[in-house]
Amino acid sequence: MNSQPLGIFDSGVGGLTVVKAVRDLLPHESIVYLGDTARLPYGSKSPETIRQFAEEDVRFLISRGVKAIVVACNTASAHALSALQANHNLPIIGVIEPGVDAALADPACQRVGIIATRGTIRSHAYQHALALRRPDLLILEQPAPLLAPLIEENWLDHPATIAALQTYLQPLLDRGMDTLLLACTHYPLLVPTLQKLLGPDIRLVDSATTCAQHLQTHLASLDLLAPAENTPTFDLFLTDLSEQFELLAARFLNSPPLQAKRVELS
């Protein structure tokens, strides 16, 4: 048992969908969240820049006394996870392996579509992890760079979002996709729209929920779960503050308005 907080970071506030999933599953855990809003988005940046930013994010969380870290950012998980794990001496979990596990948990899964930012797709991290486990799998990748901005506008079922989804998904549907992996922490908010568009025959796998489940198992195996008598705290740090970020944060967390603290990384 260990009542130190968990550290969770993302390039922005999208990773709060992971915080929400973790709180739902592990309500006794304290959490320190860092959103690097001054430098978002990571998805369009180069791998070396992403690794440098992720390293700074992790150092900040370690300075706050966290017991384990979740990289709640697909781009950073793709490009920086192994470097972070090599550099630091505490458990660091990404969002990719849990998503891949969940997609393959159904043995009927034959044709997996992946939607994500351009950076995540270009990293081939999901494609690589899926192919290693199931060489016969058909993997259909689709960069969907406009979905995160559309979600940040709360245009969850706006005609522009439907038109963008149709353009992104049609090539995957044409090739018989049976499972769609939502490889960006923003995308869980699109699940109702996607269910309506795709119907019941296509399975949706989202990285926030699957990451929380993986974290629970991992913490339990290391005896790092917080005791039931722990009074959980939640600290929200952002590298740049704005009303818009606080509004978005509350929406991603599905919570009342909350106050963020500004932090400078160096």
Next chain:
Amino acid sequence: MNSQPLGIFDSGVGGLTVVKAVRDLLPHESIVYLGDTARLPYGSKSPETIRQFAEEDVRFLISRGVKAIVVACNTASAHALSALQANHNLPIIGVIEPGVDAALADPACQRVGIIATRGTIRSHAYQHALALRRPDLLILEQPAPLLAPLIEENWLDHPATIAALQTYLQPLLDRGMDTLLLACTHYPLLVPTLQKLLGPDIRLVDSATTCAQHLQTHLASLDLLAPAENTPTFDLFLTDLSEQFELLAARFLNSPPLQAKRVELS
């Protein structure tokens, strides 16, 4: 006469629409362009962060020996221009005054719509400059945060872009807009789509063209124009490199593919 280069900067590559307009009008000028792609977009960041970034951008350009600077970024012009002018001893021009001048050049202009990023609208810089000159003007402001991402995808007449434009423009049309000010350097690429959507009765004013005209007048008045025998050079610096940025840069400049150099600001 002065053959030193002009410095032009933006948060990303959108400001290259200004470079294109300057080259069309002033073909003898050498240009050093800086795009702060590692930290884009500025539009969602706080005023103090934007001022700090803009100061670093200007220092870099000065270190390259420029004779004058264009802030080819509406967000930075809105929040940082007066601080930059106070801190530095060379001509620094923004994109706001030229756009306002051009909008008001037609005395028939009564109802001006402004579309821009959230940061530019929130700054009220355009609204303020317009109202100072023409207190009777009806000013209709509309944040349009998704247009820049849609343009970066080259979805210039995609159904998603049309749907977004309809949502953004309908409230302005309902209030009788006669002039639409495109207050973001990305937006000149949408002119054909906007002309189709809005018809011939609504005048479009874009900040790239108007800024180049203003620059010409200003340089001439200070005797800083390059001599006709100058062999112009063009240097493109970005704080983060990616194929995507080089592709976009060529598209905004309407030029063949070009090579950017990476620079770190500090």
